[in-house]
Amino acid sequence: MEELIKVEVKKDHLDKVSRAPVLTALTELVWNAFDADADLVQVTIDRNDFGLQAIHVKDDGMGIEHKDSKVLFSSLGGSWKGLKNVSPKGRFLHGKEGQGRFKSFAIGRIVEWKTSFFDGQETLSYTMKGKADNKGVFYPTPPKVSGSKSTGTTVSIYEPHKEFTSISKERLLEHFSSVFAIYLSQYKSINLYVDGELVDPESQIEHKTNITLDTVIFDNIEYPYELQIIEWKCNTANEIQLCNNNGFPLLPYEKAIRGTGDFSYTAYLKSEHISKLNTVGTLGLGDLEPSLSKPIEAATSALKNHFMLRRIELSADKIEKWKREDVYPYPNVLSGPIEEAERQVFDILALNISEQIPEFERSDIKLKKFQFRLLKQIVGSNPDDLHIILTEVLNLTKGKQSELAELLKEASLSSIISASKVVSDRLKFVTGLEEIIFHPEKKKVLKERTQLHKILAENTWVFGDEFSLTVNDQSLSEVLRVHLNKKRVDIQLDKPVKRIDGRVGIVDLMLTRSIGKNHSDEREHLVVELKAPKVKIGQDEITQIESYAFAVAEDERFKHLKTKWNFWIISNDLDAYAERRLKQDNTSKGIIYDADGITIWVKTWGELIQECKHRLEFVREQLDISIDKSDGLKYLQDSYYEYTKDVVLTHGDEEVEA
Numbered sequence: 264m265e266e267l268i269k270v271e272v273k274k275d276h277l278d279k280v281s282r283a284p285v286l287t288a289l290t291e292l293v294w295n296a297f298d299a300d301a302d303l304v305q306v307t308i309d310r311n312d313f314g315l316q317a318i319h320v321k322d323d324g325m326g327i328e329h330k331d332s333k334v335l336f337s338s339l340g341g342s343w344k345g346l347k348n349v350s351p352k353g354r355f356l357h358g359k360e361g362q363g364r365f366k367s368f369a370i371g372r373i374v375e376w377k378t379s380f381f382d383g384q385e386t387l388s389y390t391m392k393g394k395a396d397n398k399g400v401f402y403p404t405p406p407k408v409s410g411s412k413s414t415g416t417t418v419s420i421y422e423p424h425k426e427f428t429s430i431s432k433e434r435l436l437e438h439f440s441s442v443f444a445i446y447l448s449q450y451k452s453i454n455l456y457v458d459g460e461l462v463d464p465e466s467q468i469e470h471k472t473n474i475t476l477d478t479v480i481f482d483n484i485e486y487p488y489e490l491q492i493i494e495w496k497c498n499t500a501n502e503i504q505l506c507n508n509n510g511f512p513l514l515p516y517e518k519a520i521r522g523t524g525d526f527s528y529t530a531y532l533k534s535e536h537i538s539k540l541n542t543v544g545t546l547g548l549g550d551l552e553p554s555l556s557k558p559i560e561a562a563t564s565a566l567k568n569h570f571m572l573r574r575i576e577l578s579a580d581k582i583e584k585w586k587r588e589d590v591y592p593y594p595n596v597l598s599g600p601i602e603e604a605e606r607q608v609f610d611i612l613a614l615n616i617s618e619q620i621p622e623f624e625r626s627d628i629k630l631k632k633f634q635f636r637l638l639k640q641i642v643g644s645n646p647d648d649l650h651i652i653l654t655e656v657l658n659l660t661k662g663k664q665s666e667l668a669e670l671l672k673e674a675s676l677s678s679i680i681s682a683s684k685v686v687s688d689r690l691k692f693v694t695g696l697e698e699i700i701f702h703p704e705k706k707k708v709l710k711e712r713t714q715l716h717k718i719l720a721e722n723t724w725v726f727g728d729e730f731s732l733t734v735n736d737q738s739l740s741e742v743l744r745v746h747l748n749k750k751r752v753d754i755q756l757d758k759p760v761k762r763i764d765g766r767v768g769i770v771d772l773m774l775t776r777s778i779g780k781n782h783s784d785e786r787e788h789l790v791v792e793l794k795a796p797k798v799k800i801g802q803d804e805i806t807q808i809e810s811y812a813f814a815v816a817e818d819e820r821f822k823h824l825k826t827k828w829n830f831w832i833i834s835n836d837l838d839a840y841a842e843r844r845l846k847q848d849n850t851s852k853g854i855i856y857d858a859d860g861i862t863i864w865v866k867t868w869g870e871l872i873q874e875c876k877h878r879l880e881f882v883r884e885q886l887d888i889s890i891d892k893s894d895g896l897k898y899l900q901d902s903y904y905e906y907t908k909d910v911v912l913t914h915g916d917e918e919v920e921a
Contacts, residue, residue: 297324315426327391329403377416378417492566494527503529503566719793
């Protein structure tokens with residue numbers, strides 16, 4: 264009798280490798296058959312009155328040559344596929360780690376390989392047997408001439424550890440359909456049977472979608488990513504399969520994806536990066552592997568968004584009915600991506616209302632139209648209030664609330680609407696501001712402190728989103744107090760801060776920001792002095808802003824603190840004196856003084872408004888927002904009526920109706 268084959272690896276490692284889910288173990292055996300160029304693979308289940316007795320995986324592949332058996336079975340990772348990418352027939356190989364044969368022990372105590380191979384002259388056959396209680400030893404028989412010219416391998420697993428409920432014809436057909444869908448569609452010559460029934464994924468596919476995801480850089484190599492979503496007619500355990508770039512599953516991603524439970528699907532996340540992680544042994548970490556977390560997050564988000572759109576698509580008949588009834592509040596032609604996002608959120612909520620409240624469809628047309636218009640108003644203007652719809656109006660269960668809220672959140676639609684509203688409002692504000700500052704009649708009546716100052720105090724983003732308003736129309740002493748508070752410096756203000764000329768200065772606006780997380784003790788302040796548009800910046804105005812700045816420089820309470828001070832003076836235009844002062848500015852940025860942590864800027868409203876428009880332009884273009892001066896003036900009238908009523912509506916003004 265031939266010598267025994269002993270596996271050259273530690274027992275605890277063998278135990279770890281052989282611990283695998285039952286379906287995973289059977290899947291590995293089928294992959295081994297495909298990698299051996301089998302065209303016919305038959306999985307059969309032996310059951311009697313006493314339950315599960317054995318399971319067999321039979322293939323007509325090339326078999327395992329006897330001369331290779333000692334190498335293949337005596338070492339973990341000794342697969343013949345390790346150095347190859349394709350089989351002799353040109354198929355892409357799935358397994359390269361040589362672990363599949365050991366996973367069989369997760370099912371039963373005894374595993375037997377009966378294999379036939381062609382040695383170049385004749386067909387030979389032999390048997391290899393192993394036991395779960397001694398996985399490090401295999402028992403081969405001598406090769407002998409086969410009674411048939413056919414090659415192939417049958418793996419039989421006996422004495423199952425327990426009555427596995429997952430080993431059933433129905434469950435295996437379902438599982439193999441999802442796992443081998445891409446492979447079987449690529450290699451049409453292959454037939455896989457379970458207890459005589461063909462695994463035919465194509466007949467079970469309801470819908471297919473391919474989504475390109477962002478690439479990943481790993482070890483300085485860029486790897487493309489793609490997500491293929493297959494929806495099934497049959498019930499499946501919904502999951503993401505982590506696949507190589509050919510779509511062959513290497514490992515399932517175990518976490519459930521909330522908000523997708525209405526569909527039966529398998530999502531195949533495909534990339535050669537996944538193969539690399541599988542090779543180095545970190546694929547099993549899932550999203551805990553740093554380089555894999557972003558692709559999984561992107562795939563999860565894409566899945567939720569896909570099924571949100573599919574729900575709407577599958578409910579097209581109901582939406583068409585609402586359109587025929589003239590209760591649907593959106594036009595057939597949308598004005599841009601903002602309205603499209605709004606409509607998608609509306610559709611999700613409207614369809615849920617229709618499902619959860621049966622009386623809704625039977626209600627009066629006028630009432631239904633009113634309810635839909637109200638819902639549209641909430642979606643378009645107050646998306647953050649959607650939870651009221653979920654709880655108080657729909658009266659959904661907590662589980663359904665969570666699912667729907669998660670769907671809306673992950674789809675990012677409400678955030679798109681909120682963001683677009685912010686951008687739209689800011690564009691309207693800037694457009695309206697530009698009109699009242701430069702319009703020949705309006706700028707004459709625009710007052711600095713009671714009007715311009717008031718509306719800008721509520722829109723300090725005009726000066727940069729990084730600053731926040733800290734002082735509004737208060738003395739330099741208050742500026743110092745706020746400054747010291749920001750710096751957490753405990754100094755009593757026993758005397759007021761005075762300008763160089765000895766007067767107490769009043770600043771219009773003071774804005775503050777932290778420099779950064781690594782410099783938490785540092786601050787940057789922006790002090791803004793506003794001038795009415797009709798006032799040109801000249802010697803008096805520059806002297807005023809310089810007196811503020813130099814008061815800070817000379818006050819001992821401001822010294823020796825890590826702080827940068829910016830002083831801006833803003834109006835429509837400059838006189839000759841200011842122009843001459845700015846000729847000394849080599850930066851061409853409007854700086855008239857820059858020393859000792861203090862910078863003094865002269866700015867015009869034209870420059871500032873252009874900077875605002877530039878910051879908003881990219882988002883405006885992407886969201887296809889169109890704003891004109893009438894929109895801007897109406898926004899100022901509606902939002903700041905008490906400050907702008909006599910400016911927006913001047914004599915003979917026809918742009919905005921009262």
